[in-house]
Amino acid sequence: MAYKFDFGAIVPHWELLLNGVVLTTELTVVGSVIGVSLGVLGAWARASRAPVISQIVGVYVELIRNTPFLVQLFFIFFGLPALGVKLTEFQAAVLAMVINLGAYSTEIIRAGILAIPQGQIEAAQSLAMNRVQIFRYVVILPALKKIWPALSSQIVIVMLGSSVCSQIAAEELTFAANYIQAMNFRAFEVYFIVTGVYLVMSILLRWMLKVFGNFLFERRNHV
C-alpha cells in the first residue's frame, strides 16, 4: 500500500508552527545579541595580556567547543536545579545558546583582533589613548569587519542548533513539528515543511546579517 501524501493535514496546526517560528526567532535574536557581546568581551580578554583572565576564558572556550550542545543544554536545564538554579525552558535555551555562541565567537573575534596590525595599536598608544579607548575606537570595528562572514555563519549555525532545544520542551519550531506529527502521524509532511521553513529562515538571516554588516562597516562619519 503506497503512502498517500496529505499536506492538508498540516493546515489546522499552522498556529503551532507559527509559534514555533516566533520562538525560534526570539531564541536566535536574544541568543545572538548576548552571545556575540560575550564573544567580544571574551576575545578582548583572550587577546589582552592579562594572563589569568585570558586563561580562564580559554578554559571556558575549550570546555564549550569540546562538548555537545545537547549536553550543555541538559546540564543547564536538568543539572543546575540541583544548585537551586531553576530556569524556564526559554531561559535555559537562551542561556545555553549564549554560552555556546559566546565560546565560538570568542575564538572567531579573537582572530579578527589579532589581524589588526600592531602598528595601529602602537600609533593609538602614542596618541595617549588608554586600553579601553584603543579597543573601542581602533580595534573592534576593523576586527569585526575581517571576520564578519565567519561570525555570520556561526550565528546561522546557532539558529539551526536551537532545534535541539525541543529536547527540553522549549516550544520552538522543531518542538512544534514533533508535536504535530505525534498528533496526526504525518511525519513526512511535517518535517518536509519544517525543513523548508528552516531553509527560508537561514537564508533570511544570512541576508539580514549581510545588510547589517554593510551598515556597520559602511564608510561614514564615526567620530
Added chain:
Amino acid sequence: MSLVELHAIYKSFGELEVLKGIDLRIEEGQVIALIGRSGSGKSTLLRAINGLETINDGTIMVAGKKVGDRDTDLLTLRLNVGMVFQQFNLFPHYTALENVMLSPQVVKKLSKAEAKEVAEEMLIKVGLSDKMLHYPDQLSGGQQQRVAIARALAMKPRVLLCDEVTSALDPELVNEVLAVVRQLAEEGMTLVMVTHEMRFAREVCDKLVFMHQGRIHESGAPEDVFANPKTPELANFVGGLAGAA
C-alpha cells in the same frame, strides 16, 4: 631643565642587549637626528622614549617629572611626546580628518567642533586641505604620512619623535614629507628623528647623535660631526654613505 632627559637607559630583548646605557638630553626647540647602522638601537631608543618599549634600567624624565611604570604615567608621557612611524599606521576605517580628530576628542575630551577645528588646522598645515575626507587607502604614501604627522601634532605634543618617516616611501614622495618636517623644525618644534637622509639631517638639525652597538658613540653639531668624525666607526659610517651616494 631639559624637556626630556634620559639617564642610563638599558634595554634587552631576551639575551640581546640593545641599549647599553644611553644618556641624552632633549632641549626645548632642539632638532636632533639619530643616525647609525641598522640594528644599532635607534628605533628601540625612540620607542623607549615614548613608552612603547619598557626599559630594563634607567630613568626617563619629561618636563622634570620622572616617568614611572604606572599606566597614568605613560599616558602623561605620551601627552607630551608624540610619535610618527615608518609605516604611517593610519586607522583604515576613519577618514584623514577623523584620524586626526580621534585622539583630541576621546583623550583630550574636546567637543566635536573643537576637535574638527584643530584637525583641519593641522591638515592644512601639512598641505592636505583637499584630502580631509579621504580614507587612508585613497591616499598616496606621502599623503598618508602627512596625515600621520598631522594626527600626532593635533595632540600638541612638546616633542615629536620621527622614526624613518620617509623610508617606506617611493623616492618621488620623500620630499613632500621632508618639507613638512623641515617646516616644523623652522617653527621651533622639538624633534628627534631617526633618518638616513644625511643631507636633510645636516641642513635641519642642531645636533647629530651617532648610535653604535647600543651606545651613543659620538654626538655634536652636524657640521663638526660630518667634517671631523672623532671615531673610526663614525668615519666609516659617514664614508660608507658618501661611497654609496
